[in-house]
Amino acid sequence: MNIGAAARASGVSERMIRHYEQIGLIPPAARRDSGYRDYSDADVHRLHFIANARDLGFGIEEIGSLLALWSDRNRASGEVKALALARAEELGRKARALEGMRTTLLDLARNCAGGERPDCPILDRLEE
Amino acid sequence: MNIGAAARASGVSERMIRHYEQIGLIPPAARRDSGYRDYSDADVHRLHFIANARDLGFGIEEIGSLLALWSDRNRASGEVKALALARAEELGRKARALEGMRTTLLDLARNCAGGERPDCPILDRLEE
DNA sequence: TCTGCACCTTGACACCATGTCAGGGTCAAG
DNA sequence: CTTGACCCTGACATGGTGTCAAGGTGCAGA
Structure with a gap:
């Protein structure tokens, strides 16, 4: 999926997807031969998670923590x-x-x- | 009065005094031979006005309007x-x-x- | 007079989240 | 092949503020 489609599907603008990648909030996207970023459904899922967290007023750093906890199956919910x-x-x-x-x-x-x-x-x- | 004293007297940081001058919210300060900015009591008064307006959540542009109305003796209070x-x-x-x-x-x-x-x-x- | 310290100057870079634009490359449909 | 939609990077802007660096000024005391 190209970045435009990922943006529409996740509710995160193209600009912010690139930004989040640049600051390391999300891992660098896969690239096609053309250099185009390529997103999986899981990537979009994560972007959607970020969009929701932003809507709840979480800052970038806190979202980073939430993402780590989210992907940790053995997380303790107390931290969240x-x-x-x-x-x-x-x-x-x-x-x-x-x-x-x-x-x-x-x-x-x-x-x-x-x-x-x-x-x-x-x-x-x-x-x- | 030097900028440091004006900052302490008005509640606006030195940084922001210079900034307000640069963006034209306040007129350029008078200068001594040394190049130091020199503030009158009236200047400090205006800075204090700005500090209060910021505390009330006014943005820079709105404060500009308020300053204009403030110094206009024939102002109509309806605008304010x-x-x-x-x-x-x-x-x-x-x-x-x-x-x-x-x-x-x-x-x-x-x-x-x-x-x-x-x-x-x-x-x-x-x-x- | 020299020294040291507090103060001033400008300029630059940083934050946070986001928009927008420019100058270029890519892709797919007609 | 052309056209238009899409993508790339990089840069500049917003608002309000902090901080830092490199240098000049002013004043008090030895």
Whole structure:
């Protein structure tokens, strides 16, 4: 399978497939005589796994660990669970931070008349 | 005031002060004969404004708009309010996305025994 | 005056994940 | 053989920030 087909089948863009290969997240693809990369169903399966992990907010390094655990039949699921929980906590921290900013902005906007008048507590707040 | 003192007083790192100057977010700093940048209290004030806006999640371009509105005495506060509300909505979207990922991860982790056993729905889910 | 240290300058490279473009080669169908 | 779709590599961009290197400046103390 050429890289374009692998990209469509896995949900990972051609660009990122080449990138993941370059940084060593996935092993170098097989090559045809032409130099074209050639992907097996197993390769696509792995790419799909990566796409899902990215959708869950895992970073490249964590995905590397997950891939290792995934392909290890004797893995201990505790490690996977720990990674997932750490990721969940990190996501929670970020979500709370964003929510805090959002609340602050909405509070400020509520006290801002809008329209043509120059008065605006939003800018005042930024000056503090 | 040298750049180091301005950085400490404003909460913007030296690195970012130079960066903001380079990308035109702030005007080029005055220079001493030595070539050292020289900052006034007004400059520091503006940097502080930028630091606060960054803390609220505004991007560089939006901060440029806010700076223009800030220094415009005849500004209409409606524009500022619109920027703040747009930012709040964007932050809300991101926060909800993160929260969704977090919930998914926690659900998966709850069904993962952990410990030494290899069974793990987290990895199964990533395979789907 | 010399020395040393803290500070400043510019430029470059790094991260993370991704897009896009250019300049070339390959393949398959018409 | 031509055409168009596909592939290759390499480079540059984004955003916001860190860090490092090689060199100049400023000031205080011996």
